[in-house]
Each structure stands twice: as C-alpha cells, then as structure tokens.
Amino acid sequence: MHDAPHPRVLFDEMPDELFAKLAPYGATVGRLGVDVPVLHPSDWDLFVSFDLQPSTPDDVHVLSFGGDDFWDLGTDGWGTTFSPRLLEESHARSITAGPDPRFRALVERSIVETAPAPPRRVFSAAREAYMTPLATVGAEHGVVSFICTRRGMTDGIWTWVLPDYTTHEDQWLALMLNELRVHDPSRFPSEPDWATGPVWGAPQVREAARELANIAAERAQVIAALDERASITAAKLEQAAATAADGPQRLLTADGAALEAAVQDALGDLGFGVRAMDDHHDAVTGAKLEDLRVTDLDGAWTCLVEIKGYSKGARLGDISKIVGRPSTFYAAEAGRPADSVWHIVNAWRTADPSTREVALANDAELAPLVEAGGALIDTRDLFRAWRDVIENEARADDVRASLRTTSGRWVWPSTQGAAAESIPGERG
Template sequence: MPDKLIGGKQPPWAIVVLPEDSVVEFEALLRPGLERHFTRVEFVSTEGASDLHQGEYDAAIVIGDPPNHLSRNLNVLQFGGSFLAVDPQAIPGLSHDDPAWSRWRLFWFDGPTAKQFRISQAAIDGGLAALAEATLRPAEGVRYKHLDWQLINGSAAELPVHTALTPFLVDSAGRVLAARLQRGDTPDDGELWCLPADAANAVEEWVAAAIRHWRAAGQEAFADADAWTEDPSWTTHIEDRSTSEYRTRLDAIEVQRAELTAELEGLLAAREDARRQADSNERRLLTAQGPELVEEVSAALGRLGFEVIDADTLPQHSNGRKQEDLRITDEAWTCLVEIKGYAKGNAKTGDLLQLGKAVTVFVLHEQREPDAQWYVVNQSFQMPPADRPEPFAGAREEVEIFAGNNGLVIDTRALFTLDKDVQAGVLTPLDARRMLREARGVLRYPSGSEEGGA
C-alpha cells in the first residue's frame, strides 16, 4: 500500500520572494491573481525564503534581489534586482569540480540607450511578442539595464555562458534586455526568466505566459494548471461566445495568411527572376568587359532608339583590322563608339587615341567627319558602383581636346541610370537620344550627379 500524503495539494505551488518591507503590500496586490494559477502561494521575505522546504514548490516569483539560495528544481521569474537567481555551479557544461563555477555571476548592467529594439524569434514563437513589446521595451530616452555575465573573482576562465541565454528582447547593439535560461543541466532543473524591474507591473501576465511555456515544455507540475477553467462545462456563455468568435476569426486569418503567403512567395520568385534577368542583361553594364559589355551597351543604345551596327560586320572592316566597336545612327546622324571595361584600372587616354584612328578610317571611307565619337567605359568594376571614381578625373585637358572633336565620355553607370529612367518612363527615348547627341566632354547623368556639365 502506498504511503498516505498529509497536507498535500495538487501542484503547482509558488513562492513569492519580496524585500522585507514590501511583503504585506505586494501580498495584498498579487495574491488574488496568482491564486488563479497556483494551488498554493507562499509570500516570504528575501531572508525568509530559506525557512521553506523549497523542494515542495514548483515556481518562485522574485521581485528584486533573490535569496542566496533557491532550489534548482524551481522555475523562477525574477523582476529586476542587481544579480540573477542562477547558481553558477549549475551552469550547463560546467563540472561541479571546476573551480571556474565560482567566478561568474549573471548581472543587470547599466548601458547606453538605444532607440531600436528587436523581439526575438523565441519570444514570437512562444506567443510573447505583444507582452514583450508592452512591458519590456524601455520608454524613449530612458536608461535601461541589460543582462551579461560578470567575472566576480579569480582569473578569467573558459566559460560557455553567453550561449545559455534565450533572449526575449535585444537592443540594436545586441544587448539582452530580457531572457530565459536553464538553471541547471539535469531534467529536474528549472528555468530562470530574467525580466526588468518595470515588468513587475505585469506580474500575472508574465506568470501566465511562463506557465503556458512550461506546460508546453512537458513539465508535469504545470500540466493541469488552469486546465479546468477551459473545460466547456465550467465556462460562461460569454466565454463560449468569445471563444467561438475567436476561432471563427482565427480560421479566416489562417486562410488569408495562406493566401498572402502564396502571394508573397510568388512575388519573391518574380523578384529573384528579375534579379537573375538583370544580372544577365542590364547589370552587365556595371559588371562586364569585352564582348559581353559591348553586347549590353549595344542593347542599351538600341532601347534608346538608336540604330546600332556591330562595326566588325561593316565591309570596310572585312580585312580583320579592328576599328570602333559600334557604329550608331539616328536618321542622318552617325557616331563611332569605342567600349572598354577595366576590373581594376580606370579610363585610359590611349583608348581615345584608338578611337581617333577609327575616325580617320571613317573619313577615308565616307569622305566626311562622323557627327560624334563616344568612349563608353566600365572602369574599376570590381568596386561597388558608388565607390568608383569619375572617368579622367585628373585629365581635364585631354577631355577638353576630346570634347572639341565632338567626343563624349560615357561612364556605364550613367548609361545604366539613363537606360533605367527610359524604361521607367521618367525620360522618353527621344529626349535621351537628344541629350546624348548634344553632350560633349564627360556625360553627367543625372545632371547634378557631379560638378560640371555635359
């Protein structure tokens, strides 16, 4: 026959640990709410906690500093305090024989303030997002504390403590403002929820959230906590109606969520397809050299409405002697285009001389000067476009001579932006062609992008 248990009640039981001068005040405030979650609630001072057989209890709610010892089986919610209710000897991964255990403690530290905060995925998955935002986020401009481990004596030791924290809220520097962690590395050891002092205004809400978490985690003591109040036999008509409305709306939201998720997945796939298309087409203006760059410059000029001819296909170039890369026309207007790409180097004055030879050949065959000569360059393309220098930034005299011969230097960054604006309808192809035909020197597009002008 099993032993008879005397004085027992069904779990869960809770200890509420308070500063000596606050026990009476907080008991009157908190007992009604906490008794909805625990079958026994014991209010004690920090010093009086040691008078209880803590192993009989399942949770401890600590406001302020914890007592020197809390049984490791307890699940602890601690609000504020200077140090946390973690027995360093119980930190997972440490041997009790390791002298390092006594050197570390988890503390609240003052730090600089931030304006941006992030609710962690763990909090979101645990249904804590709304509660965390409402009770953990510091007020604008108010200094706040953050959690970290501190070496309290001895020399530094290897201690994998930082990975033990599961944050609820972090600031923009990654500092942890609230978190939970295991109080030990055995199945019977409880958790510690580290919450800032201001969150004590929502003690019952945090207790309810923690119990839901512990129940979901399979902790037997919390398996039946509040369960009878959810039994339809003991719910009111208003509760039933609210539950029905909630479930109906939840079902509708789930359908909508599935539809929106499918829509977003389609949009994401379209965006990735557009990115791949850009990498294989327009973005080559910023990343390519050689035949690929010539091909993409030709395509961009074609989209602007120019007639584009691969100069290598012209009869006068059939002897294999390379002249210009492209010849473009706009009705009776004709331009010779030389195209270069440099991974590390910049535009070269020697390229302008090569283009000058192409002009000489053109005059020999056509008995007239071309209307313009363009030097298109994708320079230093191993650098991000925004970091690249301007073409011929230190060769103003050479550019002026080139401009005097109806020459225009076109950075492929400018051509990319011009092509994009035409495709977007910001600029008409006619206006784009007119601008290019009239420009001399170094093309400035947009017009205010650099000092100087077209």
C-alpha cells in the first residue's frame, strides 16, 4: 500500500451504517476483519476502533470509542508504564469538559449531554503528565476521556480515548483529522476538507467522494486478498522447503547414510535399479566395499557406486576405494567385471552450491576412473538432472543414457553454465 493516498484510515468493530458515514473522511479506508484480515502498521495512518481493548499499533494514531483497557501508552523516567483501565467507579453527578477550547464544545454535546447517570467508570492510573483530559467527573476529576501521546513523545503518536456513550462520531473523526494535519502533516495533508467532506460538500462532490471511497475499499479488499494468498503461499513454501531439506536437497547438504539414501532415491527416480550393498557385503564378503549397485532397466548393465560427502574438497585418494577392491570382489562374485564405476561426491557441502569449487578440477586425476570406464559425479549435477526430469524438462531415458556412457567427469547439460561459474580448483 506504499502508493495508496493519505490519510489511510482503518476501522474496527464498526456497524455498517456508521462505516458508511465515516468512510468518506479517509482517502484510503479499510475494515479490519472484513476486507483487511491483518493490521500491518506500516499500511495505515489512523486506526478507528470500537473494540473494548483496541490495538495501539506502533506509528499509527488511534481514535478509540468505548475502549476500556490500554496497555503501555507511555513510560516515566523510573520505567513505570502508563496503562489506563476503566476499573474504578465514580458516583459523582457532575461531568465536566476539559479546559482545552479546541475540544470543549464537542465534548459538551457528545459526552457531557449524553452521559448516563452515575455511577460512571473512570480510568485508573490516569496521570496528567501523560494525558490531556477531555472530560472528568466530580471534584476528584476522575478521567472518562483523554488524549495521550504514546510512549511519552512530545510530538509522537496520538491516542484519543472517548467513552462508549459518545455521539457525533463523525465530528470527532473530522476534528482529529484536522488536528493531525498540523501534528502529522506528512501523513495527513492539508486540504479544504469542509468543501470536499460529507457535511458541506455539494451533491456532485459527495457523489465523487463516495465513489472514491468505494474504489479505496475495493482496492483494500484486493490487497487484503493478495496478502492472504501471499501468507498461504509463504506457509506452503516453508513446508516445501522443510520437506525438501529432508528429501532431495540432502544431495547438496548431507554426507554418510543420509547422502547415500538421497542418491539412492534420485537414481531410482531416474529409472535405475538401485541396491544398497552394506548388508550384502556384511553377510557375503565381510568387507566394506561399494555403497550401491546400480543396474539399467534390463539388468544387463551394472555399475558400482561409492558415495562421499565432504565439508571441504573431495579427496583424490577416495577414487581408489571404488576402482580397487570393490571391482575385484564384484568380478569374483559375478564372473565378469562391472560395466562402470561411479564416484559420487558432495564436496564443500556446507557452502552455497553456487559458490562451490569444481571437485577434483584436474581431469588428469580422474585417470583411474577413466581406465575403469567410470565417472566422477558431482551431486549438484545429479540434483539438477533429477529436478529436470521431475519438472518434465528432460527425459529420464536421456539422463540414464548420459550417465551410462560418460567416462571421466559427468556434467549434466543444464548445469554447464552454473559449473562454469564455479571456482576452478579446490582450496587445500
């Protein structure tokens, strides 16, 4: 709402007929809980409330009709907060307008003349240091209505508090707006309000003002609907991110068993047959060999897979763990060598994937993998290939074919640009 015209007035707990009467006074208007689901203080200049416990949002002026409980309207030098509440009763018969001539006439006709018979509730913790009384009762001057500057600021945010029997609500709103044009001119610009307002405006002016108010209300409703959609989508995003963090994004963050599980899931989604081998080797060979065996759809092609996550760069010595003993044991067990071997690495796993260095950047260091018909696979490439398939940007058949036929370093085509941005070489 940063471009909505001022003053922006939000109404709360107000009957429809009274809203229709007061809405023309604001350039932008809304109703809390009707077309504005949540009060965002930065969106509004004035909050007009008929709630018993009205909000007093930071940096928003408040006009309260019937509010009886206010929290922390100011703090004195000893840290004591000013939190007036209608807790005390006064049996005094007289009710008197305050001394300020700007308000006296309206207080007389809208509060003094309409006040119920005693007893009347008055505010406890009413301190003149924090307030300008508008109406008091009895010789004790029990406060029934007041103006206060919140948080003790001399030129800060106003709260005007009027009792629930106040009449002439439109005149109070007009009076407060007039005062705010002097007190807070950046948000309440001066204008000949009597000529364009609902009281003295000509018929065509009143009609245009009503149309403008309707447009403002419609605009506020549209913005409220968008805010609600944004809130729902933000929650959806948060849930999706949490699910991804425990799922496919483990390819980019995890090591150990969690990384192995993520690789197994991704290769399975690409259409490979995938078998975790730890239990098999514990029972058959008694040795820790490859982490996974991967087969193609017809089972005629088999690949041995070693998976490693690193907080820093990938280690060259780990290549021998897949091209050495695992290949020898497999050949003895199957009666033939494996068709391929993969070393899948998640290097610099705690860093933003976009800033990571290329794993084992010197291609000559991959010679043992090339000799075994194998490949080094960065989990960033595997993640993007998997994502392309899930989002129908690539065919699983094409990804599998690319993986089966690559010797040396496997780079998924959609990541070539991102890979080029990685720093060529590893830090130590």
